[in-house]
Amino acid sequence: MAKVGDRVRFLNSVGGGIISKIINKELVTVTDEDGFDVPTLLRECVVIESAEEKLGVEQKKEEKSASLSGSVADMVEDDDYVPQETPEGEQLTLYLAFVPQNIKAISSTDFDLYLVNDSNYYLAYNIAEERGAAFYSRFAGFIQPNTKILLDELSRECLNDFEKLRVQFFALKQERSYMQKPVFDLSLKINPVKFYKLHSFKENDYFEELAMLVALIEKDLLPSKGLTNEELQNMLKQKEMVSPAKVSVKHKQPETIEVDLHIGQLLDNLSGLSNSDMLQYQLAKFEEIMNQNLKNKGQKIVFIHGKGNGVLRNEILKRLKQKYSSCEAHDASFLEYGYGATMVKIR
Numbered sequence: 418m419a420k421v422g423d424r425v426r427f428l429n430s431v432g433g434g435i436i437s438k439i440i441n442k443e444l445v446t447v448t449d450e451d452g453f454d455v456p457t458l459l460r461e462c463v464v465i466e467s468a469e470e471k472l473g474v475e476q477k478k479e480e481k482s483a484s485l486s487g488s489v490a491d492m493v494e495d496d497d498y499v500p501q502e503t504p505e506g507e508q509l510t511l512y513l514a515f516v517p518q519n520i521k522a523i524s525s526t527d528f529d530l531y532l533v534n535d536s537n538y539y540l541a542y543n544i545a546e547e548r549g550a551a552f553y554s555r556f557a558g559f560i561q562p563n564t565k566i567l568l569d570e571l572s573r574e575c576l577n578d579f580e581k582l583r584v585q586f587f588a589l590k591q592e593r594s595y596m597q598k599p600v601f602d603l604s605l606k607i608n609p610v611k612f613y614k615l616h617s618f619k620e621n622d623y624f625e626e627l628a629m630l631v632a633l634i635e636k637d638l639l640p641s642k643g644l645t646n647e648e649l650q651n652m653l654k655q656k657e658m659v660s661p662a663k664v665s666v667k668h669k670q671p672e673t674i675e676v677d678l679h680i681g682q683l684l685d686n687l688s689g690l691s692n693s694d695m696l697q698y699q700l701a702k703f704e705e706i707m708n709q710n711l712k713n714k715g716q717k718i719v720f721i722h723g724k725g726n727g728v729l730r731n732e733i734l735k736r737l738k739q740k741y742s743s744c745e746a747h748d749a750s751f752l753e754y755g756y757g758a759t760m761v762k763i764r
Contacts (some may be wrong), residue, residue, distance in 0.1 A: 419445065419459060424466040427457065428688050433465070450553075463688070506537035506563060508636040509588055509598060513544075514565070514621075515612070515629040523615055524723065524757070527572050532556070533565040533623050533630070538588035538598070544568075547581040547604070565623060574681060579607050584633055603639065607631060609682065610675050613721065614753055673717040676706050678729065699729055700736065707741055707761070716763040719749045723757040733759055 419425065419436055425447060426433035434449035445462065447455045512533040519526040534540050540560050545552040555578075556568045571579075582605040588598040611617040611629065618627035680687065680695045683702055687695065703720060710716045722729040737746045741761075749758035 419462060419464055420467070422467075423464045425462040426465050426686075428461045428463050430461075431686060433462075436462070501563060502537040503563070505636075506535070507596065508536065509538060509540075509634050510535040510636055511540065511542075511586065511633040512623075513631040513633065514623065515571075515618075515631070516624055516626050517618060517628075518570075520615075520618065520627055523618075524613055524755070525573065527570060528576070528612070530568045530571050531565050531623075531628075532560055532568055534560045534562060535623075536588070537562050538590060538595070540586050540588055542584070542586040545583045545585075546578050547583055552583055573612070576609050576612055577682070580609055581606055586633070598637070601634065601639075603633070605631070605633070608675075610677055610721065613677070613755075613757075615755070616752060673719055674706070674710070675719045675721065676702070677721045678702060679721065679723055696729060696732065700732055703733055704736065704740075707744075710763055711741075713763055718761045718763070719754065719758050720761065721749075721754060721758045724755070725757075730757075730759060737761065 419439075421436050421439060423436045424433070425436060427447075432449060434447045434455070436445050437448040437454065438446035440446060440456065443459055445457055445459050447457045447462065449455060512535070514531040514533050516529040516531065517523060517526045518529060532542065532544075539562060541558075542560060543554055543557040545554045560566055583602075584605055585600070585602045587600045589595070617629045619629070621628050621630055623630075677683075678699045680699060683698060684690075684695075690698075699722075706718060706720075710718060720733060722733065734746065737744060743764045745762040745764060747760055748756075749760040
């Protein structure tokens with residue numbers, strides 16, 4: 418029986434929220450992300466997180482955060498707290514860290530998301546999802562110097578929300594002089610496919626476990642371009658003032674295309690779909706990608722289908738033989754994709 422506080426998804430329409438009121442045995446009020454109350458039939462709601470589970474996650478987050486570098490909460494409340502500074506810490510280094518809860522089940526495990534501040538500065542931060550032209554703030558606050566904090570526990574289904582992020586932060590020190598740093602405002606893209614690859618998770622200086630570190634800034638440099646924020650802004654202004662020069666085009670080998678055929682990556686709502694329906698949708702996506710690239714000789718495409726019971730893989734191989742017999746196909750790299758991917762090369 419659903420209860421107040423349960424997070425639900427609507428069965429036959431897009432959306433969901435948290436049950437805020439039980440009206441009667443058949444009707445409840447669901448409060449969505451925008452704060453609107455939606456009267457909904459109970460039979461049209463699917464519970465995806467119970468109130469008890471949510472409370473357990475919050476308690477676990479508090480316990481983990483309190484165990485990091487001596488409780489962050491204690492440092493905030495302690496007026497005598499003095500950050501331990503290092504010479505390297507005068508340059509800003511900030512990471513998002515995704516730590517698998519079960520590295521041996523990388524294709525299905527949940528993740529702990531941390532923010533790591535490897536600098537002598539207090540950092541005010543805001544991490545938001547990009548939703549078209551709008552933004553949705555997921556995490557905001559202060560992080561102490563030379564520490565890490567647990568932001569959230571993420572189910573695999575939530576990882577798509579982190580594909581496009583907007584990250585803003587600025588640095589300061591308390592009751593002491595410091596070199597001023599610019600305010601940073603950057604867009605960040607994280608390919609969800611990386612979460613299925615073991616080699617994305619490496620040994621590091623911040624966790625005993627393997628983790629995927631996504632650099633927001635390293636030693637005062639934006640890692641994507643090797644430029645400081647100020648240098649990047651100056652470069653963009655100069656680029657706008659200079660007309661584009663004519664350049665010769667050099668043909669190079671096209672980059673490998675990765676296509677994740679897991680049904681959860683293709684569809685947001687699976688209600689009402691049979692296994693046969695889902696298989697047909699996956700195969701339709703496979704053929705769509707193949708037909709889009711048939712003229713691109715030499716193009717390599719990795720179809721990530723998972724190990725499962727092998728039905729999708731066998732159907733892909735069957736269609737390759739029947740419809741695309743000129744193409745080369747074999748298992749993709751085990752180190753990168755495990756047992757669950759097929760490499761196709763267009764001939």
